[in-house]
Amino acid sequence: MSIESLGYKEWEGQKHGRFYKVLSLVDYEVRHAWSSIWVKILIIIAWLPVLIIFLVPVTEISEEGVDRAFYNLVSFTTSITIWLPIMAGLIGGGLIANDKNNKMFSMYFSRPLRREDYIAGKVGGFAVLMSIPTIVPALIIYIVLIGKSDLSLLVFIKKSWLLGAAWLYFILLIALFGSLVLFLSSVVTDSKYAVVGLFTIVILSDLIANLLWLASDNEIYRLGSLTFNLENILAEFLGIDQSTLQLADQQNGGVGGLVSAWKSLVVIVGITSFMSVLTLLRLLSLEEE
Amino acid sequence: MRTIVRLENVSKWFGEVVAVNNLTCDLKGGITGFLGPNGAGKTTTLKMINGIIAPNLGRVTVFGEDPWDNMELRKKIGVVFEMGNLYDWMTGEDFVRTMGRLSGLRSEDLDKGVERALKIANLYEAKNRRLKGYSHGMRQKIKISQAIVHDPQILILDEPLGGLDPISRRYISDLIRDWEKEGKDLIMSSHVLHEVEAVAKKIVLLFQGKLLAQGSIEAIRRLIDERPHTIKVKIDKPKEFVKEILEYDFISSVVFLDKDSLIVRTKNPEEFYTVFPQIVANKGFEVEFMGVTDESLEAVFKYLTMRTKRTSM
The missing domain is CATH 3.30.70.100 (Alpha-Beta Plaits)
Structure with a gap:
């Protein structure tokens, strides 16, 4: 069918602003990731704690039970140190690398789409996808606990800081892995290298920090380990008794004197900020040849 | 005739490779073909015209404006460049709709724009099929659909007829000619003279990033023949x-x-x-x-x- 026969004429209507375009990109990224069977499997695994809470008949929950349920959820998400980088790598590894590999920059940047909007769309897509196995289950577990327990609503309101703390922790987690994986994705053209890179960073940071710590007996070296810092912050956020962890350290041959969680927080926020700036600079100057 | 694109002493290099070397030319309205062998600098020039990349030296203007990072100008331009198979999981309609949304089209206008773009490319019947199942010709047409979904004034096509079967080639050639009849402008590239000749009246001849000749198809053909x-x-x-x-x-x-x-x-x-x-x-x-x-x-x-x-x- 020719253009003429359709009465083709230039359209003069209004157009949406930048936020809408960012949302469109977020929507695209979420649907794209969802088309992967592996992403679905990992998200189902992440939702297992929620399913368990649904399935196990809980009639009496104490205040400590609420604490424990939250601790279990958050520790499940973080203690499996392999799991979160896989999820982040699988979702984030291809965000920019695939666009480069498939020469998609021309497709995006030939449109009235700013590079900042492109970056926001990519970050937004990653954040939404990573919140599905972290932030959303936390909320649902909290609601399920309210529904299933005989405790008064006031108890749950009093304990609502747990939900806030868990969310804050997850946001920190998403930001850290997001900044790392997006940077890696922006420097490679094959997403699997970004995943391998992310693993290498996580494992190496842990390995080197622990070796230095064991060799020197100086706790400060533990700050080099990403997983240690995350666990340290988690314990602080959720108000977990530090002496338990201290004891576990001593049993594992450590000196038992724990590093302040605030130092860990500074390290994690520092790494996240540094990687975010690097990614931003990289993307703003990236050109397709 | 009005000048739509002006390139003044434009150079662009990637590392040590000079893609475009001191290129100066004016492109008037209608259909213009960039002709040159692989590595002549055609795609790079088209990308500079679209404002996707900026020249290292010189000045590019489109409708008198600098296209680099110019969002208002980009609304008037639609492009088809080579791309991979990243969108294979989408249906034809979904793909064009996504691109329309990224161009900022609103819901009702988006529906109309997508429908019209699919019909123009003769893909309306195949709109619910995944791109994975599209033939090479259909892929080329869906790329044109996404480029025209937002009603651009200029359409930029990079090697639009390369590797197409005769039927698709003819359809896209007709589409290009119809575009011009609507009073719109089109810039295309090719490394085959006869492809450009079939649709364009004006040709810019590039070789190793330099302008070799510019003029009417007849004049260029005489030179080449x-x-x-x-x-x-x-x-x-x-x-x-x-x-x-x-x-x-x-x-x-x-x-x-x-x-x-x-x-x-x-x-x-x-x-x-x-x-x-x-x-x-x-x-x-x-x-x-x-x-x-x-x-x-x-x-x-x-x-x-x-x-x-x-x-x-």
């Missing part, structure tokens, strides 16, 4: 074909590549392209492939480069 061409032909009865074609004195030589492919060298490509279809039709030959070889085009451009140098001395 002064040089012998080598044309590859893959045909079902090559011996019979050779017997027929050697009857003409504009054929310099014929070399067999394998049992059904041969290279024809002609002093006058214009006559060859006139006679060739007649022979095929009269004798009932089946042609699998016919086209100028890259080496031939390269030779033509080298010849023109030397010719330009001699003229300027």
